Amino acid sequence: MKNRIISAILIGALAITLLTGGALAGTDHIKIGGLFALTGWFDSYDVAGSKGFKLAVEEINAAGGVDGHELEFVIYDTTSDLQTATNLTNKLIEQDKVDVLVGLNDPNTDIACGIIAQESGIPSLATVSTLPYTQERVGDTAFLVPYGDNVQAAAVSEYAFKELGVRTAYVLTNNTDEYTIALSTFFQAHFQELGGTILSLDQGDLGYEYDENTSTDFSPVINQIKALDVQPDAVFLGSFTDEGPLIIKQLREAGIDSIVLSGDGLDDLSVAQIAGAASNNTYFSTHVNYADPVTDAFIEAYRAKYSEDPQNAFAALAYDAVYLLKYAVEKYANGDYSPASIRNALAQVTDFEGLTGTISYANGNVPTKTVFINQFKDGESLNVTSVVPEI
Amino acid sequence: MGYFTAQLISAVKLGSIYALVAIGYSIVYSIMGMINFAHGELLMIATFSLWVLLNAGVPFALAVALAILVTALFGILIERIAYRSIRDAGESTQIITSLAVSIFLEALCQAIFNSSSKALIIPDFFSKTFRILDTTVSVIDVVTLACTLILTLAVVLIIRRTAVGKAMRAVADNMEAADLMGIDKNRIITAAFVIGSVLAAVAGILYSGKYTSFSNDMGFMLGVKAFIAAVLGGLGSLTGAVTGGYIMAVLEVFFSGYLPRGVVSYQTAFTFLVLILVLLVRPNGLFGSSNRQRS
Numbered sequence: 001m002k003n004r005i006i007s008a009i010l011i012g013a014l015a016i017t018l019l020t021g022g023a024l025a026g027t028d029h030i031k032i033g034g035l036f037a038l039t040g041w042f043d044s045y046d047v048a049g050s051k052g053f054k055l056a057v058e059e060i061n062a063a064g065g066v067d068g069h070e071l072e073f074v075i076y077d078t079t080s081d082l083q084t085a086t087n088l089t090n091k092l093i094e095q096d097k098v099d100v101l102v103g104l105n106d107p108n109t110d111i112a113c114g115i116i117a118q119e120s121g122i123p124s125l126a127t128v129s130t131l132p133y134t135q136e137r138v139g140d141t142a143f144l145v146p147y148g149d150n151v152q153a154a155a156v157s158e159y160a161f162k163e164l165g166v167r168t169a170y171v172l173t174n175n176t177d178e179y180t181i182a183l184s185t186f187f188q189a190h191f192q193e194l195g196g197t198i199l200s201l202d203q204g205d206l207g208y209e210y211d212e213n214t215s216t217d218f219s220p221v222i223n224q225i226k227a228l229d230v231q232p233d234a235v236f237l238g239s240f241t242d243e244g245p246l247i248i249k250q251l252r253e254a255g256i257d258s259i260v261l262s263g264d265g266l267d268d269l270s271v272a273q274i275a276g277a278a279s280n281n282t283y284f285s286t287h288v289n290y291a292d293p294v295t296d297a298f299i300e301a302y303r304a305k306y307s308e309d310p311q312n313a314f315a316a317l318a319y320d321a322v323y324l325l326k327y328a329v330e331k332y333a334n335g336d337y338s339p340a341s342i343r344n345a346l347a348q349v350t351d352f353e354g355l356t357g358t359i360s361y362a363n364g365n366v367p368t369k370t371v372f373i374n375q376f377k378d379g380e381s382l383n384v385t386s387v388v389p390e391i
Numbered sequence: 392m393g394y395f396t397a398q399l400i401s402a403v404k405l406g407s408i409y410a411l412v413a414i415g416y417s418i419v420y421s422i423m424g425m426i427n428f429a430h431g432e433l434l435m436i437a438t439f440s441l442w443v444l445l446n447a448g449v450p451f452a453l454a455v456a457l458a459i460l461v462t463a464l465f466g467i468l469i470e471r472i473a474y475r476s477i478r479d480a481g482e483s484t485q486i487i488t489s490l491a492v493s494i495f496l497e498a499l500c501q502a503i504f505n506s507s508s509k510a511l512i513i514p515d516f517f518s519k520t521f522r523i524l525d526t527t528v529s530v531i532d533v534v535t536l537a538c539t540l541i542l543t544l545a546v547v548l549i550i551r552r553t554a555v556g557k558a559m560r561a562v563a564d565n566m567e568a569a570d571l572m573g574i575d576k577n578r579i580i581t582a583a584f585v586i587g588s589v590l591a592a593v594a595g596i597l598y599s600g601k602y603t604s605f606s607n608d609m610g611f612m613l614g615v616k617a618f619i620a621a622v623l624g625g626l627g628s629l630t631g632a633v634t635g636g637y638i639m640a641v642l643e644v645f646f647s648g649y650l651p652r653g654v655v656s657y658q659t660a661f662t663f664l665v666l667i668l669v670l671l672v673r674p675n676g677l678f679g680s681s682n683r684q685r686s
Contacts, residue, residue: 039505043506175656204652204653204656211659214612216613217602217644220643223394224395225646226397227397242508245604253529272602274508274510
């Protein structure tokens with residue numbers, strides 16, 4: 001009899017602990033799910049991103065957390081594979097019970113995972129995808145930390161047309177990803193609006209289209225360019241870091257000295273390392289100016305933690321994503337840390353000052369930010385100017 | 392005319408690499424009757440070995456020699472550990488095992504060196520360019536073509552003129568009979584893997600040297616294309632492998648150079664379509680024989 005009573009008390013105590021524990025887990029802290037490609041073709045962007053992400057979480061927790069609550073996080077490696085990424089999204093939502101997703105790779109992955117998150121009402125903050133119509137494709141829980149491709153393509157074409165005197169351009173497009181397709185589409189449209197001429201329209205709507213999985217040798221299209229009566233002022237690449245430097249190097253070896261233009265897909269120091277001196281006349285859009293004193297504290301902390309410089313802007317974007325979350329929650333969530341409340345808080349963000357510029361979601365979930373134009377110079381990525389494009 | 396020759400020279404440059412890799416597939420197939428899908432990963436091993444050695448400060452020529460040696464050792468090890476015990480286990484077992492070896496090596500390489508693209512910096516001399524018939528050719532393109540011709544000739548001579556070559560032909564004809572005649576078939580098969588690995592190593596180094604960039608998955612697509620080239624030429628035929636490599640490159644380059652607007656982005660599909668048509672007419676490839684008996 002005595003044993004039974006003790007058992008009953010113990011079971012009761014256990015039940016109460018479980019119930020309160022369960023209740024606490026739902027409201028009192030924020031858990032972030034990080035989806036980064038730590039291996040595979042997308043890793044050049046996301047390894048740096050995951051480092052920026054972890055640095056921000058550690059800094060925030062060391063300084064007292066968000067509203068006094070520690071940020072929890074889980075990071076999974078999507079292996080740059082869409083199927084793996086969607087499986088992990090389900091796992092993060094169902095098993096890890098995260099309140100918000102950060103990272104989400106390229107637009108193909110961002111949209112697929114974003115849709116799963118949307119169904120559960122979990123907000124997602126994309127740190128690399130720049131697809132401007134993400135909200136239309138996914139829904140109101142999908143936010144971009146960077147600007148959209150329409151903005152960066154406009155900035156690059158304006159800079160090239162007005163500052164570099166580019167009047168003719170030949171376009172090469174990786175046709176396997178939403179990003180590269182969108183980038184080339186917007187570049188062509190804006191460049192023509194400015195009065196420029198696209199020389200590659202006889203090749204296709206997006207110039208010379210290639211599949212990066214099967215192309216290492218670009219000599220067929222390089223021969224096409226060389227056969228033109230007048231060489232283009234610029235060659236525009238709708239490319240990623242995997243094949244971008246190969247194209248640049250092969251262009252220069254063939255003696256084509258046109259300016260090379262591209263978007264943030266080329267933003268990684270590996271491009272300058274692989275293409276070497278051939279990359280010197282390459283201009284591309286990016287999200288941050290690491291020479292700006294605003295980023296000094298970040299770079300110092302990053303160096304201290306990882307013994308290297310940030311290799312691209314995606315480190316700063318992922319870092320901004322976490323601080324943006326803190327800003328939104330502290331300012332607009334009123335102590336309610338449910339996914340729905342976090343989404344509503346994010347949607348109200350106005351004038352959040354990050355390393356990568358000012359973020360407002362007042363006019364939709366893609367912020368309009370300043371575009372930085374960088375140039376590769378002797379293995380380094382140097383800021384040349386910043387543009388607020390007229391679109 | 393200038394445009395045509397430019398594309399033709401591009402095709403020859405590309406075809407030389409395919410040919411080198413394709414001979415490796417063919418030589419192992421003709422001796423053992425097995426398709427070694429891990430062949431592409433030998434290119435990866437050669438490139439990573441060279442990269443590690445160069446980073447360690449080993450002089451270029453020595454590093455190349457050592458990288459080829461390391462690749463040959465891997466070739467021997469792969470045969471010894473993975474393939475020897477399943478030699479009589481049937482074709483499907485062998486194919487699956489070689490796919491497993493391929494995936495294992497690629498993943499192992501990723502675990503050690505991570506999966507991002509790396510730059511292979513070779514001496515400037517190789518990237519010097521000069522002009523032939525209105526197109527730009529670099530030293531490494533010439534070296535690649537020369538290597539392909541010399542190594543193909545060397546392999547043909549080894550097989551036709553040496554004792555080892557004679558033994559190889561005997562093993563290829565009938566492994567059991569050759570064994571009964573006192574030929575050590577294990578040694579002969581090891582020799583075939585060494586030759587295949589050396590060819591793969593040279594191809595891997597030339598390929599990564601030319602394009603500068605490499606990563607742990609470099610062997611896969613190149614391996615698939617070279618395998619198709621070997622099948623097109625006729626698996627087991629050295630002339631076939633070389634011809635197949637060049638045909639493959641010509642199709643790829645000319646389809647992307649000449650297909651009209653709108654369909655040009657399907658160039659790879661067109662290439663494979665032609666290959667399927669060729670195999671429909673000649674199922675054993677251009678130079679393959681149909682009466683090949685495998686034990």
